[in-house]
Amino acid sequence: MSLSQIRYFVAVAEEGHVGRASRRLRVAQPAVSRQIRALEDELGGPLFERTPRGMALLPSGRVFLGHASAILAAVDRAVAATRAGREPPA
Template sequence: MSLTHIQSFVAVAEECHVGRAARRLHLTQPPLSRHILALEDELGAPLFERTGRGMRLLPAGEAFLVHARRILAEVDAAVHTVRGVAGNRTSG
């Protein structure tokens, strides 16, 4: 499972639409759809219901979204921490 797959999942979950999520991530739809399919395959469960108008989270997707957002927040915090430490070392 890659960070890119998690970011893709969160974008689709929040937009409820692959096209809008692809634009948000500066991707085209085919690679974004592949990210979602790969993630679902790895997790062994469908995360979305594909509808005529977009995507709707299934219960497994709703459960994963909580963790996915937490993972992204932790990665963001780690990046900020490292940049802060690196900034302190180069200026001190």
């Protein structure tokens, strides 16, 4: 599992489409598709239901989404706090 995979997952969950998420992320669609699949493999099962209209979150996907957002927020805080200790905010 990587932070990129988590970011991709959150984008897909929010957009509801791999293609739309890939545009937001400025990455090609197959790259996002692959990482989502790898994430699902690592977690032992699907997080989305594939529909002709896009990707719908499954219950396990909803569970993971909450944690994923928390992780990304924690990373942002970690960077900001560490940098702040070195470069006092103005």
